[in-house]
Amino acid sequence: MKLLRKGISALLIFTMLLSFNSYVFATSTSELDAAITDTGKYIYKTVKSPQVGSIGGEWAVLGLARSSYEIPDKYYKNYYKTVENYVKGCKGVLHKKKYTEYSRLIVALTSIGKDPSDVGGYNLLTALGDYDKTIWQGMNGPIWALIALDSGNYPMPRNKEAKVQATRDMYINRILECQLADGGWSLFGGTTSQSIGDSVSDPDITGMALQALAKYQYKSEVKRACEEALTCMSKIQNSQGGFSSWGTANSESCVQMLVALCELGISVDDKRFVKNGNTMLDNLMTFYKKGNGFLHTKNGSGSNQMATEQGFYGLIAVQRALKGKESLYRMRNKLDIGEISSTANSVGLEDKHKDIKKLKITRMGKTFIDIKGHENQSAIEALASREIINGKTKDLFEPDATMTRGEFASIIVKALGLKPKAIDEFIDVKKDKWYAGYIGTANTYGIISGKSSTTYAPNAIITREEAAVVVTRAAKLCGMDTQYNTMAARDILSQFIDYVKVNKWARQSLAFCYDKEILDSAAMEILPKEPIKRCEIARMIYNMLYNARLL
Incomplete structure (x- = not known):
């Protein structure tokens, strides 16, 4: 009898240990809620x-x-x-x-x-x-x-x-007829455009297909197709609870399957999708970086805007499911922001210079192949669509490249909607040069200054502190309050380990840019004398125009 009791006790302890281990790996609701609040704040900020x-x-x-x-x-x-x-x-x-x-x-x-x-x-x-x-x-x-x-x-x-x-049934049937032999879907699988890579199911496309079909489970053929797809995805789910697309484990693939479960009303901890104690939610949380959104891949550096936005709504899908709310895409209960008044998104600030103009979008959907998923993609595209900034080529932006002082002058003049007009202020800016008009106008409005009283150095690479000064002057023309006294500027800049390296003439401007989040205040260093990247310049001008109500 004692041996039996010992055996039962041992079994109970073993069971409790298993439960404990499962709990250790699981993401708690408090962690989920905290991550949503933190990421929401990050997205609202960026x-x-x-x-x-x-x-x-x-x-x-x-x-x-x-x-x-x-x-x-x-x-x-x-x-x-x-x-x-x-x-x-x-x-x-x-x-x-x-x-x-x-x-x-x-x-x-x-x-x-x-x-x-x-x-x-x-x-x-x-x-x-x-x-x-x-x-x-x-x-x-x-x-x-x-x-x-x-x-x-x-x-x-x-x-x-x-x-x-089209009819809804036609779209449903199109999805069903393109289902692959392994049970899932790929982008062009089952179509006349199918390539070799499309013969294997992709978790992103499969997850989205399941989301679309979730509402039609009453159709036997849809129900069967979804079960086959879930079986397929369970088999390819990795040991960490996540998924890979094109051979790389990433957060977005996990998100699409996670949202699919929630749309289908399937619990996140459904046994088919728990691997080594890890659910999809647990896996997604491994890409989360507090205060900085989500990574695309775990070996990535910094947050990725696409991954962050998808990771965010993936967490929301789970939270809504846990709280018994309607799913992410079923929107009977939606926001009501009321009527849009004619003053909403009004053009410019009250103290804006009369010559500053808001630019219209002239190149719809303009983008570059080397900024996909870049944290500054939205800023670059917003400026490019208004012809404020161009790529280094038609298709390449080269976000990490530097920019000359002449190029920067042209961008700031375009951003403010000013007309370029050449002047004879600098001996190294010839009137027949493409940048002459932009430098002339920027100088006339007090946005730029020369390297000396007679030279501008148009081909020199612009530094971070120089860019901050120019943007701050532009912001003042847009009606923003750019005045910071010495003490206020020091308080703002002292959070950076290299603030003592900032030239005196740039301190107020850098303080303004960091305080108004025109520059990223999350960085550890200012690097004032380092060349500023093209992607950073795009973000600075985008943030300045937004704060000035000119976007």
Whole structure:
């Protein structure tokens, strides 16, 4: 009898140890809530003026709107005005081929309670009534068309110009007929555009397909396809509870499958998706960096804006599921930001110089292949779309390259909407040089100064402290208060380990830039005399224009 009791006791202890180990690996609800608050704060800080785009745009808005992190309605109202101006600017045609542009905007607008059927007089839903154009992108097309239409339970729009009028069933069937032999989906798998790599299921696409099909589980064929896909994903889930795409374990792949579980009403700790005690949520949290969002890969350096925005709404999907709320994409209970007044997103500050102008978007969707996922992608794209900044080539921005003093003068003049006019102030700035007009105008308005009384050094590389001085002078013209006394400047700069290296003439300007978060105050060093990167310049000018209400 004693032996039996000892055996039972040992078994109980063993069971308790197993439970304890499981608990150690699990992310607690308090940790989840804290990460959401922290990441929400980070996104609100870094995406100050969301634009139309997948980075620094719709995903940031969606995440914030569906989260418990509270921000002023003005943020969403300004975003809506930006969207409205964008849609009007392109006359309702967001893209001729990529119809996910419409779907993404519909989802974001729905999340803030705005009607996508009337944005500046244009119905964004109409495009999704064209079956052939919607499926052109591969699986992304029908998947996001369903998610967008179902986010607000919108009726299928009639598209008079479509060769084939779409229905929800057509999109569902398109997804089902493209399911791969292993049970999941890939971007072009099952289509005429399928390549060798598309024959194996991708967790990102599979996760999104499951999200789109989640609402249609009452259809036996959909239910069966989803179960096959879940089995496939359970098999390829790695030992840390995450997923790999194109051979690399990353946070975004984990997010899409995590959201899929939540949309399907499947518990995060479903035994099929717990590996070595790790759930998908546990895995996603390993990419989280407190105060700095999420990494794309664990060996990455710094946060990644795309990973951060997706990681954020992945956490929100879980939080909503745990609290019994409707899922991320089912938006019966959405924000109500009220009517958008004509003063929302007003142009400029009260003390703005009369010559400063707000630039319109002239190059819709302009981007560069080497900034995808870059933390400053949204800033670069916002400036490039207004022709404030260009790439080093048509397709390459070269974010880590430096910039000359002449190039910087041209960008700041363009950003303020001023007209370039050459002058004979500097002997090393010839009137026939491309930068002469920009340097002349910047000098006339007191934005720049020379290296000496007679020279400007247009081909010299601009340093961080020089850039700060120029941006601060530009900000003053925009109506911002840039005055900081010696004591205030010292208090702000003393947080940096190398603040004593800052030249006296740059201290006030650097203090202003850090205090107004035009420069990233999270950095440990100022590096005042180091060349400033092109991506950093884009972020500085973007932040300055945003604070000056000129975006």
